Amino acid sequence: MSRYSALALLRGALTGQRHWDRAWRDPEPKQSYDVIVIGGGGHGLATAYYLAKVHGVRNVAVLEKGWIGGGNTGRNTTIVRSNYRQAPLHNFFEFGLKMWESLSDDLNYNVMFSPRGALLLGHSDADMARLAQLGDALRCDGIDAELMSRDEVARFEPSLDVSDRARFPIHGGLIQRRGGTARHDAVAWGYARAADGLGVDIIQNCEVTGFAMAGGTVTGVETTRGRIGAGRIGICVAGNSGHVARLAGIKLPIESQTLQAFVTEPVKPMIDTVIMSMTLHCYISQSDKGGIVLGGDPDRFPSYAQRGLPPQIEKAATEAIALVPALSRLRMVRSWAGVTDMSFDGAPIIAPLPVDGLYLNGGWCYGGFKATPASGWMYAHLLATGESHALTRPFALDRFARGATIDETGSGPQPTSR
């Protein structure tokens, strides 16, 4: 694999840039692997990369039913942040945020991480009290958070309507300046290239259709490209976790729902941060290409269709225009939906399953993209050692039975309201 660098680019200029290798191989599946990761999204590819790089487990395959990064990795709003109130969540996501800061160097691939700030808006006194409490919780664990007055918000992001007659009055905000966005496709491609370089087989168009078991232990997978043996198998298919776990006869505390996002026509830079409102559940950012990326609520009923329905588009657009009135002049060019694993407390599951040799990484609700590096790191740790990393021990499967849920929104055991 040739390394990407300015020098290599200059050298290539003499030969018409024809010296570049393909970024990753397209191997035939071997008969068996030490570890199989099911799912070639960002999380699965990152898991394979850290298995090879950190734990020296290089006899690894990533099986992807379609093409890598074609699922939720390519369908999110690319927001990266770690400002969750509960310690198990913010400590985990902060571990990830630190990885994002040096990810491009680590992968030798520009993931275009842009720490432009993640701004949470407060729309009432109660909101501001909640944001102050959130900020305190974060700062206690050494994570950056700054409470902003209305005037400070107006100076920081002038496109917001902070007037008294705004539909959703803005009282202030809480900013995490180290948060921001990254290029989602580049994350998948960067991890794929780096994992492939360490010997990982990335096998696309290979859907898992069943599990091979012997005496209560999983010994391999049945796929559309034949049976492949494995010592350990990691499910990493968020959105379809329920479907794949069922192939092994396991029911999960997860319900699949669609979440939509939308993008407008590209315009000159007008929003240079990530605007979020937890009260409205609306988030707005501008991609490097210029499109305004909007997201909102899930469709609130179970669905595996990778398309959403108009009511949520209308709701998100209404809220976004109320916050940033200038958006009303823009045309929406595209909307799409991803299938999300809605867990019953809003937190992920990274844990062994009740079948020996089988593991789960899922339940990301609609917050999985930002977790990509940390999720891969932690899942690799679990698959290599058989033990959960200290930071992911709270994300065990039995937390529901133990009453140890990590319910960030305090909305109870409902997969519909996160």
Add this chain to the structure above:
Amino acid sequence: MLLITCPHCGNRAQTEFDYVRTLDSIVTLDMAPEAAMTTLFERSNPRGIDDELWRHSHGCRQFMMLRRNRVTHEIASITPWGAA
């Protein structure tokens, strides 16, 4: 948008309805604690057809059972639920 035929009101827009839970996740009062936990938290979550409890919340407020395909969004049947 889905068009849902309420057994009491006829064709209505999806926005008038709320999805409540799947039929196999209804916890009954006489359930043993262990069974109640399993029923409350575990889902078969099929990539296909399932039976779901919906409510015409912004209409007649009655519950109904939808047999629905979760990939195509096709509604196979709608039946009234609970005491009339």
